[in-house]
Structures are given as structure tokens and as C-alpha cells.
Amino acid sequence: xxxxxxxxxxxxxxxxxxxxxxxxxxxxxxxxxxxxxxxxxxxxxxxxxxxxxxxxxxxxxxxxxxxxxxxxxxxxxxxxxxxxxxxxxxxxxxxxxxxxxxxxxxxxxxxxxxxxxxxxxxxxxxxxxxxxxxxxxxxxxxxxxxxxxxxxxxxxxxxxxxxxxxxxxxxxxxxxxxxxxxxxxxxxxxxxxxxxxxxxxxxxxxxxxxxxxxxxxxxxxxxxxxxxxxxxxxxxxxxxxxxxxxxxxxxxxxxxxxxxxxxxxxxxxxxxxx
Amino acid sequence: xxxxxxxxxxxxxxxxxxxxxxxxxxxxxxxxxxxxxxxxxxxxxxxxxxxxxxxxxxxxxxxxxxxxxxxxxxxxxxxxxxxxxxxxxxxxxxxxxxxxxxxxxxxxxxxxxxxxxxxxxxxxxxxxxxxxxxxxxxxxxxxxxxxxxxxxxxxxxxxxxxxxxxxxxxxxxxxxxxxxxxxxxxxxxxxxxxxxxxxxxxxxxxxxxxxxxxxxxxxxxxxxxxxxxxxxxxxxxxxxxxxxxxxxxxxxxxxxxxxxxxxxxxxxxxxxxxxxxxxxxxxxxxxxxxxxxxxxxxxxxxxxxxxxxxxxxxxxxxxxx
Ligand SMILES: Nc1ncnc2c1ncn2[C@@H]1O[C@H](COP(=O)(O)OP(=O)(O)OP(=O)(O)O)[C@@H](O)[C@H]1O
Ligand SMILES: [Mg+2]
Numbered sequence: 001x002x003x004x005x006x007x008x009x010x011x012x013x014x015x016x017x018x019x020x021x022x023x024x025x026x027x028x029x030x031x032x033x034x035x036x037x038x039x040x041x042x043x044x045x046x047x048x049x050x051x052x053x054x055x056x057x058x059x060x061x062x063x064x065x066x067x068x069x070x071x072x073x074x075x076x077x078x079x080x081x082x083x084x085x086x087x088x089x090x091x092x093x094x095x096x097x098x099x100x101x102x103x104x105x106x107x108x109x110x111x112x113x114x115x116x117x118x119x120x121x122x123x124x125x126x127x128x129x130x131x132x133x134x135x136x137x138x139x140x141x142x143x144x145x146x147x148x149x150x151x152x153x154x155x156x157x158x159x160x161x162x163x164x165x166x167x168x169x170x171x172x173x174x175x176x177x178x179x180x181x182x183x184x185x186x187x188x189x190x191x192x193x194x195x196x197x198x199x200x201x202x203x204x205x206x207x208x209x210x211x212x213x214x215x216x217x218x219x220x221x222x223x224x225x226x227x228x229x230x231x232x233x234x235x236x237x238x239x240x241x242x243x244x245x246x247x248x249x250x251x252x253x254x255x256x257x258x259x260x261x262x263x264x265x266x267x268x269x270x271x272x273x274x
Numbered sequence: 275x276x277x278x279x280x281x282x283x284x285x286x287x288x289x290x291x292x293x294x295x296x297x298x299x300x301x302x303x304x305x306x307x308x309x310x311x312x313x314x315x316x317x318x319x320x321x322x323x324x325x326x327x328x329x330x331x332x333x334x335x336x337x338x339x340x341x342x343x344x345x346x347x348x349x350x351x352x353x354x355x356x357x358x359x360x361x362x363x364x365x366x367x368x369x370x371x372x373x374x375x376x377x378x379x380x381x382x383x384x385x386x387x388x389x390x391x392x393x394x395x396x397x398x399x400x401x402x403x404x405x406x407x408x409x410x411x412x413x414x415x416x417x418x419x420x421x422x423x424x425x426x427x428x429x430x431x432x433x434x435x436x437x438x439x440x441x442x443x444x445x446x447x448x449x450x451x452x453x454x455x456x457x458x459x460x461x462x463x464x465x466x467x468x469x470x471x472x473x474x475x476x477x478x479x480x481x482x483x484x485x486x487x488x489x490x491x492x493x494x495x496x497x498x499x500x501x502x503x504x505x506x507x508x509x510x511x512x513x514x515x516x517x518x519x520x521x522x523x524x525x526x527x528x529x530x531x532x533x534x535x536x537x538x539x540x541x542x543x544x545x546x547x548x549x550x551x552x553x554x555x556x557x558x559x560x561x562x563x564x565x566x567x568x569x570x571x572x573x574x575x576x577x578x579x580x581x582x583x584x585x586x587x588x589x590x591x592x593x594x595x
Contacts, residue, residue, distance in 0.1 A: 017383060024380045031377075032368045035409060101364030105425070108328045110353040111381050273332040274289075 018112035025119030030126075040127065043089070047082055047131060048138050054078060055142040065203070068234030075144040076156075076227040076235075077200030079135055080220055083128065083164040084195045087171040088187045090124050094175025095183035107272065117265055121168045128164040132157065147232030156230035159250045163223045166254035169261035176268045200224050203236045204243070216242040219257065222249035281306040281341055281433050281464035282327060288335030289322050289488075296322040298488035300336070304466060304481075306432075309459055311479030312468040313577070315585060319488040320468040321361060324435045327466070328358045341432040354382070357426030357434040357463075361441065363418040364425075365410045371421050372397060372406040378425050396424040400454055416447030423454050427463070434458060436467045440474060452477065472577035482577070484584050492584050500575045505547040507573050508556060512540050513566035524559040528552065540568070 033040055055071055064073045097103045097116070106116055136157075146153045171187065178186045196202075197215050204215040215221055216238065225246030228235035242249060280303050287300035297319045304310040312320045325331040327340055329349040338345045341355040365374050372393050379389030397406040400420040410418065419439065426434060439455065440448040448471075455478060459465060469475050475482055476496050484492040484499075492499060508529075512521050518540055525533045525544055529552055533544040546552040553572050560567055 021381060028377050031373055036368045101360055101362055102366060104330055104360060105364040108330055108353060108358040109381050110350045
């Protein structure tokens with residue numbers, strides 16, 4: 001061989017590389033976007049389209065509580081729904097790496113077992129930030145406004161991203177435990193009830209009692225309710241304990257989800273070895 | 275490396291899936307710098323053993339050492355020293371060939387600059403430099419395989435695992451991959467190769483282990499395995515079908531073994547042990563009986579004959595590419 005090959009001896013195996021490896025894998029995610037921006041652009045375009053449909057098509061059909069602006073009522077629900085429907089992006093990406101053998105390749109290399117999961121979370125959060133920025137712009141364009149001041153507005157944005165972060169870990173876990181098309185079906189059967197059994201578009205008070213309780217305690221409702229308060233947008237109110245404490249629940253729920261699904265995902269990843 | 279010079283040692287490996295054992299007392303020893311071919315029917319446990327040795331799968335019993343390190347207790351040491359080319363190419367389809375290699379180089383902690391340099395070297399060496407910037411999704415099967423091989427040798431691995439590296443390739447693609455593998459072998463890498471193609475094992479392997487039902491049932495050089503079958507065979511074809519009966523009678527007279535006859539091909543085949551001189555005697559007898567011979571060959575048993583003998587069935591037919 002003409003070239004000198006770097007061999008294992010030149011390296012310092014065993015050094016903690018979780019951070020470096022995560023960085024490298026985030027670089028991979030960004031490189032994929034640069035190579036192939038189509039799906040991202042399509043996803044953002046779809047987001048805008050949905051906002052327009054809801055703003056102009058369904059505009060008259062909904063009775064806004066307290067007689068406020070329909071679009072101001074609408075947008076916090078749209079922000080949070082979009083975060084929920086991001087779960088499938090995460091799940092599909094994780095399942096695809098498993099299916100294509102990329103995960104096995106990484107596992108046969110001296111890559112920190114945390115890195116692929118952390119990198120997935122970071123990459124998806126970067127996309128969530130971009131998506132949310134586009135959504136906020138679209139909201140402003142159709143007449144939505146935040147009235148709560150800079151601190152409250154930042155707080156609301158933070159809560160939305162915190163929920164997305166929690167859902168990323170749910171998505172990673174689902175991607176690790178399901179395969180192929182099953183992953184897509186599994187995650188969509190989760191997204192729809194999670195999305196619609198909430199206070200995003202329908203008043204929990206108008207639902208049958210047990211559905212109303214489910215909707216009130218839905219983590220999504222907490223974030224929607226809390227951001228409506230922080231943005232100063234009209235909401236349903238409600239006298240359940242949950243509805244009275246949405247800002248707290250909007251913090252506690254995501255933390256609880258991360259506390260459950262992050263360790264589950266790591267454990268599952270380690271169990272890929274059987 | 276262990277003092278004994280073995281690059282791979284597996285002792286009594288067991289792996290259970292629910293109620294059945296995929297590996298059940300699997301023993302293997304591959305000397306450093308040699309190529310070992312793992313042959314076996316579908317479901318024999320070839321992939322399972324490769325996955326255990328490359329730290330992808332936990333073992334349920336036995337022990338294994340690769341490049342001098344225990345796969346269970348020192349997996350990261352093993353991972354720095356192996357390359358794995360699985361049964362299906364494992365590449366990022368959206369990235370270019372070069373980006374894939376840079377990615378894997380950086381994950382081996384080569385650093386950005388050296389990873390880039392190494393990617394360039396490998397692309398050139400595997401004849402991929404002109405397609406290096408194209409996304410892998412646009413590659414042919416052979417190009418993918420070569421990129422996959424290149425990804426398996428970012429660090430010039432001490433031990434390379436190749437699980438059916440040419441399955442699904444046409445003869446030309448297969449040949450390209452063989453050339454790449456031979457180059458690696460020359461560089462001193464120890465190779466464990468599983469294959470369905472017996473000619474592939476014959477071409478590349480120093481020693482062969484035949485796997486069946488989760489254990490190695492025979493081991494040796496290709497020649498030694500063939501010799502077990504008791505030597506050579508004469509195969510002859512007569513020009514005129516009317517001479518076939520005479521030819522069989524003459525062969526019977528000269529050789530102890532009972533000939534087999536293929537009337538359609540006007541062919542007679544007979545085992546002659548290690549008596550190469552039998553060929554001359556048979557031809558002389560046929561000449562005396564005035565039988566015209568269209569074709570005659572003294573042929574070694576093939577690995578396919580070995581496989582048939584050991585496992586009771588033929589190796590998988592060549593998959594049409
Ligand atoms: N994940 C799994 N779950 C259950 N059984 C499995 C699993 N993986 C392999 N097996 C079983 O273990 C046995 C050995 O499989 P393995 O893949 O090692 O065979 P192989 O020799 O590589 O076969 P092939 O030539 O078809 O690639 C088979 O009976 C297979 O069905
Ligand atoms: Mg196999």
C-alpha cells in the first residue's frame with residue numbers, strides 16, 4: 001500500500017467522545033439538509049399552507065371564546081400542533097437509520113452510544129426552531145399578535161420548544177421499538193388523538209365528561225393554554241384543576257416525558273445488541 | 275494480537291433466539307494475516323457469528339476474542355480494530371460518497387483534516403474518485419459495495435468482516451470487489467468472509483470453515499477439504515452416442531469405481547482416487563476399442579461437491595444478477 005494508513009495505535013481509544021461524536025452526527029444531519037433540502041422546504045410549505053387553510057377557510061366556523069380574534073385564538077394551537085406532528089419526522093429518521101444499517105455501522109465503531117440519540121435530538125430541535133420561526137412569521141402575516149411583552153413572548157416560545165424537545169424523545173423511542181411502515185403508522189395513531197383530544201381547536205367543556213378530562217390533562221393542552229395566556233390570546237378558560245394550572249403543567253409535563261423517554265431510549269439503544 | 279498469533283478466536287459461542295439456538299457451540303480460530311471463508315446454507319448462523327464477533331450482538335455463552343481483545347469486556351478496543359461490511363451496504367444515501375467516508379473517519383476520531391485526507395485516498399483506491407461528489411442514492415450496486423468496503427477500512431483494520439460482500443452483484447461488479455478485497459489481504463488484514471458463492475471462497479480464502487446449524491462442522495484448506503472426498507474424477511464425452519455402451523464397459527474394465535452415465539450429453543463420469551495415471555489407461559482402452567472421444571477431463575472435486583458431501587445438499591444456486 002502506498003499511503004500510510006492511520007492505525008488504531010495512533011489514536012487514543014476510550015476517551016469520552018460523546019460530545020465530539022454528537023457534534024459529528026449533527027454535522028451529518030446538516031449536510032443531509034444541504035444536499036437535499038426538498039423535504040424540509042416541503043414540510044415548511046405544508047406548515048404555511050395549513051395556517052392559511054385554517055385562517056381563511058375555517059375562519060367563520062368557530063365561535064371564539066370571549067368574542068376575540070379568531071386568528072389570535074387559532075395560532076397558539078397551530079404552533080403546538082405543528083410540534084406534535086414533528087414526532088413522525090423524528091421517528092421515521094430513527095427507524096430509517098436502523099433499517100438501512102447505519103445504526104449497526106455506528107454500533108460496530110467506537111462511537112459513544114449516546115451520540116446518535118443526542119444528535120437526533122439536536123438536529124430535530126434545530127429544525128423545530130426554523131419551523132416555529134416560519135410559523136410565527138405566518139401568524140403575524142395573517143393578523144396574529146402577541147400582547148404579553150418580550151419576556152412573556154419568549155417564555156411562550158420556550159414552552160413550545162420544550163414540548164417539542166420532550167416529543168423528540170418520544171419519537172426517538174418509537175423509532176427504536178418499531179420497524180419500517182409500522183413506525184409511521186404507530187406514530188400517526190399517536191399524533192392524531194394527542195393533537196385533537198386537546199384544547200387546541202375545540203373547547204374541552206363541549207366534550208363528553210371523560211374526553212373532557214383527557215383533553216384537559218393532555219400535555220398539549222397545557223402548552224396551548226399556557227402560551228395563550230403568555231401571548232395574551234383568547235382561550236377557553238375552564239374550571240378543571242389542570243386548566244387552572246396550565247403554565248405549571250406546561251413545564252412539568254415535558255420534563256416528565258423527557259425523564260421517562262430519554263432513559264427508555266438509551267436503554268433500548270443498548271438493548272439493540274439483544 | 276495474542277501470543278498465539280490468532281486474530282479471531284471463538285470458543286463455544288451460543289446465541290439463542292427464543293427457543294432455538296442460532297449458534298450452538300461455534301468454534302473458530304483465524305490466524306493473523308489469513309483469510310477464512312465461512313460457508314454454510316441459509317440460516318446456518320454465519321451472519322449471527324459475524325455480528326457477535328463485531329460486537330453488534332451479545333453472546334449467550336462461550337467467549338470470543340478479536341484482535342486480542344474480548345468482544346464482551348473490551349468492545350471499544352475491538353471496534354477501533356475492525357472493519358465490518360454487512361450483508362447490505364450501510365451508507366447514508368443522501369450524502370455523497372466522499373461525505374460518507376469523511377463522516378465515518380470523523381467518527382473514528384481521525385479529526386476533520388485527516389478524515390478528509392483519508393476519504394480522498396480511499397475514493398481513489400476504490401476507483402470512486404470521479405463519482406465521489408455524487409449522492410450515494412445515484413450509485414450502482416457495485417459502486418455502493420465498493421464504497422461500503424472503503425467505509426470498512428477507514429483505519430486499516432486488523433480484522434475485516436465481510437458478510438456476503440458480492441451478493442446481488444453481476445460478474446463484473448463481483449470482480450471489482452474481489453480486486454479490492456485482494457488488495458486488503460495483501461496489506462496484511464485478517465479477513466473473515468461469509469459467502470454463498472463457493473468459487474468466491476475458493477478464490478479468496480486460505481482456509482474454510484463449513485457451518486451448519488450453528489456450529490463449524492468441517493475446517494481446512496480448500497484443497498484439504500476436497501481431498502477428503504477421495505480424489506479426482508474423469509469426465510469424458512464420446513463423439514457418437516452409439517459408442518456409449520462400449521465406452522462404459524471399457525471404463526469399468528480399467529477403473530474400480532462404478533461410472534455414472536449422462537446419456538443426453540453422451541458423458542461418462544468416474545472416480546479414480548489419486549490415480550492420475552488412470553486417465554491414460556482409460557484413453558488407451560477406448561482407443562483400442564475404437565471409441566472416438568470428443569472431450570475428456572480429469573477434474574478435482576469442487577467445493578460444491580464438498581458442500582454436498584458435508585451438508586447433504588447443494589450450495590445455493592448462483593443468484594441471477
Ligand atoms: N433477530 C432474530 N430473531 C430470531 N431469529 C433469528 C434472528 N436472527 C437470526 N435468527 C435465526 O438464527 C439462525 C441463523 O441466522 P443467520 O442470519 O446467522 O444465518 P446465515 O447463516 O447468515 O444465513 P443466510 O445465508 O441466509 O444469510 C436462523 O435460523 C435465523 O432464522
Ligand atoms: Mg447471513
